[in-house]
Amino acid sequence: MNEGLGSGADSMGYPKETECIGTSITSDPTTEADNRTVRESASPHLTTDPAPSAEYLNSLGWSHLQEFRDIGTLDDLEKAIVYFSRAVTSTPDGDPELSHWQTDLGIAFTARFQRYGELEDVEKSIAQTTRALASTPDDHPDLSRRLANLGTTYTDRYRCLGELADLEKAIECDSRALALTPDGHPDMSHRHAGLGASYGDRYQRLGELADLEKVIQSFSCALALTPDDHPDMSDRHASLGVSYTDRYRRLALVSRLDPSSQSLLIRLPPSKPASNAVV
Template identity: 40%
Template structure:
């Protein structure tokens, strides 16, 4: 109804009238909202067109221009998230930078502009790896947090974005100080948000993952225990699917869309504790939780291959412990499915190498032909390159990568 009314208003208002510009901007917002609810890409495309027209008709000194630039940049970012076109992300950053530069600190849209610009820059860093994008993202998030009052209802989300950006820089540069600051900031975000808030599980997830990351770096078991407690809390707080966005847009119902990721992370924590302490109950919990993550993740979701890979690794760990062939076969099936669902897979991709690593384990007590037979039993086609790779005596899962130079240097002949 609102969209129809706004379209009628625009159609009956002179182009130079202020109401025409306002109508365009509001129509763009309404179309973006409908896209967020229904996931119809046509709404987003039209929203971008309306927002662009509104920006072009708004003078540079007009107080509404920063907000309209922010709306346009946010719409470009949404289309990038949907289609993956980098040009949309570049356009989003251009619009948002102009909005930030035009808006004084007292402008009502300043905080939103800073927050969205920071997130867009971090997204581009993850695509292109330019450290300058990440540095600017952290700076923008710091500015946003600094301008957000302590009692502001969105402060926890802005703290979360800053903490995650710092954690991203830790992964790039390895500076433990970034990780320590991230944990402090993410802890504040968790403490600010009430237990019944729908974003509480996601905030707990960010904090729990940070403790897991610090455990992986420093080896302190207390960090792993904290990660398990926090991630278990996040899973317990996440419902199994109350009404919300349809699956064709988010691919998970609201309240449920984070659950597979939360389960996967918790399962990885139990697997890490099994590797550290050797308790079979931890491995059993890991497999159960990772299986639930896989079952809840649709095949067309980008996280599905990673969830399958983690479950395959857990089955491999149990095979190594108990030497039961059915665990090996389950591992092969999970990893084969992960490879099949990955958008780009080569012999040397991490998922493919993980699958080959699973197969390399029994090579010490079985011939390559026997291993190949097991693969074929599970429905895996075995090209000659894979048969050659199977003859490797060992592959280190996730850490040691086989490269084409390994074959050239005679690694297969050992």
């Protein structure tokens, strides 16, 4: 399973894994050599065919995006966005495939944001993924994944702008994505980890211990579902460890105060310098 470039840990909250899985290569991943073959064989057709199909354009976009993920060539990322955009614009409204192309374009914009940090790319990703979700039926197999992707982009925007509304939307998307994911699904651990990171951001912002308990619960579930050889295993151990440390520090500080001050400290966000008053 291919994961995008996740948001790193910083003072804004816990690291959030970025699924950003598209519709073209996840069920049948191609190797780097396969991607190069697709691209080299496709390019001549693009110059001679005045109207390549949207499916073909989207597949070509994925070959470039996968090349970017594997090697990090920025030119491939830009080409992926070009081809995904052409797939979207060449598909009429109402076409059942349009939501697929919009989802993939949103994924590419997220990848570019996570490389350059330009807010405009987050806005474009949210717009494309929101449009895709608007036409996604409730029983669509990709609904939970699209919700998870949208939750990630709302988290990205929250960490840029600090708007609490974006954080609440991220939690809503992550919660719905988790609820729609059946037990045993290979993405279940990602769903728990994503929701845990969102609750972690809200705990850092508002300081509610209830959110920290949800962080621990979510990260514990994610870790329990993670195979020993999973590439995210060490990060998930670390995230859970950080959340336990946060709880220990918060409760230890509370225990040092007199009862009349404890309720006030519990309500303060962890970023507040409340500990300065305790000698």
